[in-house]
Amino acid sequence: LQSFESKYLEAKQFFEDFLEDYLSSSPVIDETLKKSIVYSLLNGGKRFRPVLSIFVAEALGIPPKKVLPFAAAVEMIHTYSLIHDDLPCMDNDDFRRGKPTNHKVFGEDVALLAGDALLTQAFSIVAQNYQHMVLVQLLSEAAGWKGMIGGQIHDMLSKKKQLSLDELMKINENKTGALIVLAVVGTLEIAGVSENLKVPFYSFAKHLGNAFQLKDDLQDSERAIEPGTIPSLVGIPKTKEMLVEATRQAKNFLNKIDIKNGPLVDMIEANFNRID
């Protein structure tokens, strides 16, 4: 029996091979822009969202390769958001995952355009590979002013005031949850599942996104409790309880569609236990 860890790494590699092929087969792009894009897109992230799409595809019985272009689109949007977030006018971060941030290596102007290009290319890869206009709709909503950007601006502007737990949860849902939910619901659309499967899968994704962000917050809080985060508002023990509950709920909704074990359940567990 294959361990979950090796299954995860296999899916991750499957996705990264696709991404590298896609980038190397893309026709003429300016060399500097391409280097900047490759630097951030192929930088050894967890690939949580694409692996999630692959595992959902497997659970639905469709060939995982069918979701790769869509998964690449989601990862491009995730990557662009990190590049723009790191810019001096935003979080002004010099390092990400132990390496200098994109603008530190390529300059702010190139980093800005690399982010813009990745966001644009996410839609291009979807248009090249699917006929489902609903995917463009899901992608733009999850990434846009009602989704990820909405969460970012709200987060940014609210740094100065004390938010309620509900407000913080809502920001996390938009900032982080939207793309995790997108990875799942986009795969459902590609697979063409019936409406009655969509609801529990959506709830699973929402709770998983929630658990993912809570775990991130808890990991970060081991270094320092950042103001404006859930641990700073309700304390670490209560945040841990919330993580336990989100984890339980995510599993609960998989249970409802008779998924009681396998990679999706393991993924929820792995998030709960991860140390990174």
Next chain:
Amino acid sequence: LQSFESKYLEAKQFFEDFLEDYLSSSPVIDETLKKSIVYSLLNGGKRFRPVLSIFVAEALGIPPKKVLPFAAAVEMIHTYSLIHDDLPCMDNDDFRRGKPTNHKVFGEDVALLAGDALLTQAFSIVAQNYQHMVLVQLLSEAAGWKGMIGGQIHDMLSKKKQLSLDELMKINENKTGALIVLAVVGTLEIAGVSENLKVPFYSFAKHLGNAFQLKDDLQDSERAIEPGTIPSLVGIPKTKEMLVEATRQAKNFLNKIDIKNGPLVDMIEANFNRID
């Protein structure tokens, strides 16, 4: 007989009414983000691209209102590119069209996100209003690393070296021409025209885009001849000759499809004569 000027203003107003309705009917967006978006999107630009789409729709005999959401998408992409271009890490411009630039009013962080949101929303409005996936493909290619962004990065990185006329023409084609061509070819797709109409319309758009940029360069050169532009390389008289030729070619391709007068021809003329 209605003058071209009043026809242009009517089409512009028709488009701006649609844009305002769209923005005011959009559900909850963060107020600051919305103000920043509205500030740049409803700022009294020429609306050259949307008016072009409307006139092409009329020439093809389809209701112009059918192209409004697509025209809005193109204008959103145009607007986002201006906001990002004006940022301190890019051109660092304090004024645009006589008003403080977006980041001067709202801060760099909000301006960055407003640009990101506009780019994202361009795809959203297309997905909401059309079934043609080819529109997403055209939009992402025109805006992306092979189109507008490709032109911007090339332009930016080449500021330090002397480019040939061909290289400068290529940059203009990507930076400015791509969205003008997009306004035309997207309309052709919406109208569902036959392939034999697409070729001359495409060539018309290419030459018009070219003429538009040459006219901009000539207008700018009356204040000061900027390095890295066509007038600085070949001189003003030669640039004027190029404008005459692009104008002639644009009309020539309309002629081939029996468009010998009317708003599209007038638009080519008006670009040739504009003072702005």
